[in-house]
Amino acid sequence: MELRYPNGKKYILDKTAKKQPKPSKSISYSNRGMTLEEDLNITNLFYLQKGTAVIHKKPTPVQIVHVDYQSRSTAVIKEAYFKQPSTTDYNGVYQGRYIDFEAKETNNTTSFPLQNFHDHQIDHMKKVVDQNGISFVILRFAKTEEVFLMESVYLFRFWDRMLAGGRKSIKKDEIETVAHPISIGLHPRIDYIPIINKILNRKI
Amino acid sequence: MELRYPNGKKYILDKTAKKQPKPSKSISYSNRGMTLEEDLNITNLFYLQKGTAVIHKKPTPVQIVHVDYQSRSTAVIKEAYFKQPSTTDYNGVYQGRYIDFEAKETNNTTSFPLQNFHDHQIDHMKKVVDQNGISFVILRFAKTEEVFLMESVYLFRFWDRMLAGGRKSIKKDEIETVAHPISIGLHPRIDYIPIINKILNRKI
Numbered sequence: 001m002e003l004r005y006p007n008g009k010k011y012i013l014d015k016t017a018k019k020q021p022k023p024s025k026s027i028s029y030s031n032r033g034m035t036l037e038e039d040l041n042i043t044n045l046f047y048l049q050k051g052t053a054v055i056h057k058k059p060t061p062v063q064i065v066h067v068d069y070q071s072r073s074t075a076v077i078k079e080a081y082f083k084q085p086s087t088t089d090y091n092g093v094y095q096g097r098y099i100d101f102e103a104k105e106t107n108n109t110t111s112f113p114l115q116n117f118h119d120h121q122i123d124h125m126k127k128v129v130d131q132n133g134i135s136f137v138i139l140r141f142a143k144t145e146e147v148f149l150m151e152s153v154y155l156f157r158f159w160d161r162m163l164a165g166g167r168k169s170i171k172k173d174e175i176e177t178v179a180h181p182i183s184i185g186l187h188p189r190i191d192y193i194p195i196i197n198k199i200l201n202r203k204i
Numbered sequence: 205m206e207l208r209y210p211n212g213k214k215y216i217l218d219k220t221a222k223k224q225p226k227p228s229k230s231i232s233y234s235n236r237g238m239t240l241e242e243d244l245n246i247t248n249l250f251y252l253q254k255g256t257a258v259i260h261k262k263p264t265p266v267q268i269v270h271v272d273y274q275s276r277s278t279a280v281i282k283e284a285y286f287k288q289p290s291t292t293d294y295n296g297v298y299q300g301r302y303i304d305f306e307a308k309e310t311n312n313t314t315s316f317p318l319q320n321f322h323d324h325q326i327d328h329m330k331k332v333v334d335q336n337g338i339s340f341v342i343l344r345f346a347k348t349e350e351v352f353l354m355e356s357v358y359l360f361r362f363w364d365r366m367l368a369g370g371r372k373s374i375k376k377d378e379i380e381t382v383a384h385p386i387s388i389g390l391h392p393r394i395d396y397i398p399i400i401n402k403i404l405n406r407k408i
Contacts, residue, residue: 054331056291061263062281077266077284087260091295093302096336100297127258132300 034189036105036140036147040090043188052193055092055099061085087124088135094196098133100125105140111169112139114162122159125152134196138182139175149195150179238393240309240344240351244294247392256397259296259303265289291328292339298400302337304329309344315373316343318366326363329356338400342386343379353399354383 034042040057047053066079088102102125104116117137128135135152158170180195238246244261251257270283292306306329308320321341332339339356362374384399 048331051331051334054328054335054337059263059265059287059289060268062266062268062284064264064266075286077286078282080266080281080284082279082281083263085263093304093332093335093337096302097300098297098302124258127252127255128297130255131258131297133258133297 036103036138036142036190039184039189040103040138043190043192044090044092046188047193053092053094053099055090055094057090058085058087084118084120086120088121094134094193095200097200098128098131099196100128100133101136101138103138103140105142107142108169109141109143109172111167111171112141112175113169114159115168117155117159122156126156129153134199136199138190138192139179141172145184147182147184147190148175148179149182149192150175151199154178240307240342240346240394243388243393244307244342247394247396248294248296250392251397257296257298257303259294259298261294262289262291288322288324290324292325298338298397299404301404302332302335303400304332304337305340305342307342307344309346311346312373313345313347313376315371315375316345316379317373318363319372321359321363326360330360333357338403340403342394342396343383345376349388351386351388351394352379352383353386353396354379355403358382 037057044053044055044057047055061083062077062080063083064077064080066077068076068078070076088100090103091098091100093099102117102121104112106112106116125135129152137150137152137155139148139150140146158174162168180198182190182192182195185191241261248257248259248261251259265287266281266284267287268281268284270281272280272282274280292304294307295302295304297303306321306325308316310316310320329339333356341354341356341359343352343354344350362378366372384402386394386396386399389395
């Protein structure tokens, strides 16, 4: 289940920190306190302001059932439901090229569960690749704060292996073999554009 | 104010038809009954299924305030508000290139009001153009069912003219001069990709 709501994540993180006051955990989060989504939003804002790229997170898709028009100016949504997204969460443009990615994190340390992705997202990524778009996933191992950019074509291989009855996750050393590590910085937090440059240079 | 909610538009259209049963109007809508948004969604689905392009409408941005988790499986959003979109409504990829557009319609017959657009949307379009993305607006004159694709660079001119104290709309003959007419078909309804080809061929 993928239920997210804006500004909610940080509070959940805080609660977790209180419930599990293990020294290793609190050190792990202490100089961050941010989710992958927040890091990427800040990164994309940095790119936007610098004129590097125009990448946005799509709004969470919601099925609106009832709206209360309390006054002329205020409309309050009184009943709505989260919908399964039909695409990936992030897209935009870099030097004319279409950029499209999904970002996921895990608390696992030795593998990345494929259940983080959905059929329709894989389908969407395949369509983007067919259209010659730049399609990838950003994977974060939360405990070690390691972030990787993995091109979708590799995700498809691991996905197909699972569908053929194979393992339901990607081993971390498999990710290290095919994906690009992203070092975490301050400005921007998750500097993935240099890796896009690598990918583009390789394709040309 | 831009308040839209899914599946709501058609009902509004039906009500209007009942309130204003002028022959000219009912004829105008009789062989359509669809809004510009619905026409574009069908067109984009056609492109998607044919493998022509991958273009999606972004979800309506909503600020979620309260979610009721009634059971383990059902989350009901009980309080939420419409947010101003920070980008345009449609984007995606065509042959590796980033496509980005906004679609608007008017009931006016001789001009297109610029109030249909917002500052931040114009800003977004300018950033997309700077990144060498394909940025445009699709304009529909509802009464005559005429649809035009106008590249954003022309919209900026009319926008800047307004900011400089000029007229708050684009005259229809100005649109006819700089924009590309799109003939309305059945499959797809609003076939804009041939115009993208023109634009791309001109740029190369």
